Amino acid sequence: MEDDSAAPSVASDLPLDTPTDDEESDQLASDMDDDDYYTRARGETCLPSSRIQNIVKAHGALGSLALSREAMFVLSVATEEFIGRLALQGSLNVTRQARHSFEYWDMATAVHDGAEFSFLMDTIPLPVTAQEAMELREERRKELIANDPALLESTNHLPLNGTTTSTVTKPKAKSKPNGKEKASKNANASAGGGRTKSSQSSSLRWDTAGGSNGQSASAPIASTSVSASSTRGSRGEAGWSRWAAEGTPFPVDPRLNGLLANANAHTAQTLAALNGLRSGDPAAVSSLLANPYQRTTLWTSTSASTTNSRGASDNTTPTSERPSSSLTTENPGRTIYSEPKPPPAALSVSSLLNLTTMTQTSNLPIINIAPYLRPANTPEELSARKAVSDALHGASLRFGFFYLDISAYVDASVPEELTSLARTFFHLPQETKDEISLTKQDNARGYQRLKQNVTNGKADNHEGLDMYRPVEHPDKTKPLWGENQFPDVPGFRKKYEDWIEKMKALGLIVMEAMAVGLGLTPDEWTELRAQVDDSFWVMRAIGYPPLPGDHDGFSCGAHKDYGCLTFLYADPTPSALQVFLQQPGTTNGASESQGLPAEQGDVEGVWINADPIPGCVVCNIGEMWEIWTNGLYKSTLHRVVHRSSNYRVSIPFFFEPNFDAMVKPLAAANRILGNSAPEAKPVCYGDFLMGKVGQIRQLKCRGPFSRF
Ligand SMILES: O=C(O)CCC(=O)C(=O)O
Numbered sequence: 264m265e266d267d268s269a270a271p272s273v274a275s276d277l278p279l280d281t282p283t284d285d286e287e288s289d290q291l292a293s294d295m296d297d298d299d300y301y302t303r304a305r306g307e308t309c310l311p312s313s314r315i316q317n318i319v320k321a322h323g324a325l326g327s328l329a330l331s332r333e334a335m336f337v338l339s340v341a342t343e344e345f346i347g348r349l350a351l352q353g354s355l356n357v358t359r360q361a362r363h364s365f366e367y368w369d370m371a372t373a374v375h376d377g378a379e380f381s382f383l384m385d386t387i388p389l390p391v392t393a394q395e396a397m398e399l400r401e402e403r404r405k406e407l408i409a410n411d412p413a414l415l416e417s418t419n420h421l422p423l424n425g426t427t428t429s430t431v432t433k434p435k436a437k438s439k440p441n442g443k444e445k446a447s448k449n450a451n452a453s454a455g456g457g458r459t460k461s462s463q464s465s466s467l468r469w470d471t472a473g474g475s476n477g478q479s480a481s482a483p484i485a486s487t488s489v490s491a492s493s494t495r496g497s498r499g500e501a502g503w504s505r506w507a508a509e510g511t512p513f514p515v516d517p518r519l520n521g522l523l524a525n526a527n528a529h530t531a532q533t534l535a536a537l538n539g540l541r542s543g544d545p546a547a548v549s550s551l552l553a554n555p556y557q558r559t560t561l562w563t564s565t566s567a568s569t570t571n572s573r574g575a576s577d578n579t580t581p582t583s584e585r586p587s588s589s590l591t592t593e594n595p596g597r598t599i600y601s602e603p604k605p606p607p608a609a610l611s612v613s614s615l616l617n618l619t620t621m622t623q624t625s626n627l628p629i630i631n632i633a634p635y636l637r638p639a640n641t642p643e644e645l646s647a648r649k650a651v652s653d654a655l656h657g658a659s660l661r662f663g664f665f666y667l668d669i670s671a672y673v674d675a676s677v678p679e680e681l682t683s684l685a686r687t688f689f690h691l692p693q694e695t696k697d698e699i700s701l702t703k704q705d706n707a708r709g710y711q712r713l714k715q716n717v718t719n720g721k722a723d724n725h726e727g728l729d730m731y732r733p734v735e736h737p738d739k740t741k742p743l744w745g746e747n748q749f750p751d752v753p754g755f756r757k758k759y760e761d762w763i764e765k766m767k768a769l770g771l772i773v774m775e776a777m778a779v780g781l782g783l784t785p786d787e788w789t790e791l792r793a794q795v796d797d798s799f800w801v802m803r804a805i806g807y808p809p810l811p812g813d814h815d816g817f818s819c820g821a822h823k824d825y826g827c828l829t830f831l832y833a834d835p836t837p838s839a840l841q842v843f844l845q846q847p848g849t850t851n852g853a854s855e856s857q858g859l860p861a862e863q864g865d866v867e868g869v870w871i872n873a874d875p876i877p878g879c880v881v882c883n884i885g886e887m888w889e890i891w892t893n894g895l896y897k898s899t900l901h902r903v904v905h906r907s908s909n910y911r912v913s914i915p916f917f918f919e920p921n922f923d924a925m926v927k928p929l930a931a932a933n934r935i936l937g938n939s940a941p942e943a944k945p946v947c948y949g950d951f952l953m954g955k956v957g958q959i960r961q962l963k964c965r966g967p968f969s970r971f
């Protein structure tokens with residue numbers, strides 16, 4: 264054993280009296296069984312000083328300097344902390360996939376999801392599919408040959424499609440800290456184009472070791488290869504494309520390695536199946552989809568192929584690229600994926616992190632807006648639209664919440680990038696963020712500190728950045744009438760402004776689809792459209808640190824959105840957003856001091872999770888829809904309880920009526936309700952909004968839209 268087992272060491276023992284490697288591993292093995300958890304006692308660390316010293320030396324950080332005991336100790340403690348956090352972040356992915364083992368892929372996802380780990384992007388890149396790796400390698404081969412035709416002879420023998428295993432060298436299971444130098448030579452040789460057979464062999468490590476299941480054995484191979492070829496500090500670089508360019512090994516998803524392990528016989532079949540899967544061939548689909556791991560892997564990989572330069576995670580795989588047979592239609596217009604539902608996240612995350620969240624898994628409908636994005640010239644297209652509208656109507660009646668599948672409308676990488684930009688902003692020092700504080704403008708536009716927002720009288724455990732529709736003659740002394748403030752984060756403003764345009768357009772599309780669902784005539788729709796065609800929208804970026812156990816409140820307290828439609832994109836954190844479904848006779852603790860607004864009374868119901876679904880935004884209807892429909896559609900309470908260890912980011916876009924819109928019950932709603940329904944009071948949206956601001960001022964809350 265060379266480097267990764269260790270016995271607890273005591274600071275005062277440092278640095279000379281640590282046991283030898285063998286003693287350490289023996290001690291570790293005997294001291295701790297699988298069920299023992301290591302708890303660090305004060306003044307102790309579980310990493311031996313010799314290891315720390317070796318690592319520090321190997322990085323050349325020490326030179327001739329001596330490392331003090333204290334420095335060594337804090338390095339060790341910090342390392343423990345780091346391992347713990349990275350593992351927790353990775354475990355979110357395990358939970359999300361409802362799996363029981365922690366794999367290479369989870370680590371890669373953790374690195375690509377959590378900005379704090381972005382420096383590891385080169386070291387633990389996202390896997391690509393075998394097929395993609397092969398295509399990339401083939402491209403690289405052609406390039407090399409074009410540059411040096413003499414290579415043709417030797418490369419013809421290369422197992423470029425992964426079908427030959429004989430030349431492959433199995434890497435050592437463990438590498439010395441300084442083992443990377445040796446590997447780098449291979450990587451450099453490849454990068455320089457002077458590929459010898461042996462360097463090419465080493466580049467095929469990924470598809471051979473690991474036997475038929477390939478999972479555990481292959482992961483370290485990928486990671487070993489990566490660190491061998493990675494360039495430290497090139498964090499923004501595209502993982503796999505750089506690999507392709509350098510001709511170095513691709514980190515192929517370990518589970519695919521399993522498929523390829525018995526390569527000669529199986530690769531052709533596997534590739535055919537992969538191709539079949541992509542093209543929706545039912546036989547290929549059923550053969551590969553029999554194993555849920557493979558299925559998840561393939562989607563992930565598809566995502567990687569379209570969005571890898573930003574390190575896309577599995578949770579953002581465009582749904583349009585899913586195997587078509589994974590879709591079934593239940594009830595007209597309600598498209599529900601037949602893939603396993605997101606895991607029972609509240610429960611599993613809770614047990615994982617020893618938390619209690621009384622929620623059940625989301626069962627909200629998924630509605631694909633695609634038919635409204637294309638012309639409706641044929642009866643089929645018209646009926647597809649009708650189905651969407653019916654589904655929207657049903658979801659608005661029953662839940663006030665639904666998933667809107669917008670994968671045909673935006674590439675998943677776009678909102679991912681926006682959350683990442685927001686994360687970058689939130690990670691800036693407090694004083695930098697305060698430079699664009701909303702107090703510097705109209706108390707609404709700009710940055711709002713952690714706990715500044717108050718809901719139901721309690722501080723919310725989040726920070727935020729608000730942008731509003733710009734106004735013609737800004738005057739920051741007037742509520743809401745100032746100017747937007749953008750962070751000094753490269754690309755932030757442009758990317759957000761582009762997204763806002765997309766969401767505004769989406770707002771109108773969904774409004775039209777809902778109007779049809781509610782039964783508006785074309786003329787009535789024209790009238791309604793005129794109330795929302797210059798939306799006084801709000802774009803928010805919200806940052807949620809984990810909710811401390813002793814916080815008197817929530818990440819975001821229970822509230823209804825007060826406008827028209829909310830399109831919420833959030834990072835893949837599960838078990839954060841919860842929706843309150845009224846169910847007389849049922850409660851999972853919702854009404855017992857669960858922070859429901861006072862006016863809600865003793866209502867019975869359940870909190871369900873609305874975890875992110877790839878390709879979708881969570882959409883909910885605001886209070887204006889309650890007025891338009893005279894109470895037929897309900898704006899539903901929701902809240903955020905984010906207890907996982909990561910920093911969660913969400914970016915809701917609030918599509919609101921025009922500032923001067925007079926919102927009143929629509930005739931179409933009254934046709935459904937009959938004459939007996941009491942008429943809801945009309946409101947001018949701008950006044951309503953200003954009323955919210957006024958309330959907040961009276962209560963001296965600093966948040967612009969504290970919710971009551
Ligand atoms: O962050 C979330 O998931 C929800 C935020 C929200 O409900 C709001 O800002 O109105």
Ligand SMILES: [Fe+2]
Pocket residue numbers: 822823824829901
């Ligand atoms: Fe909300």
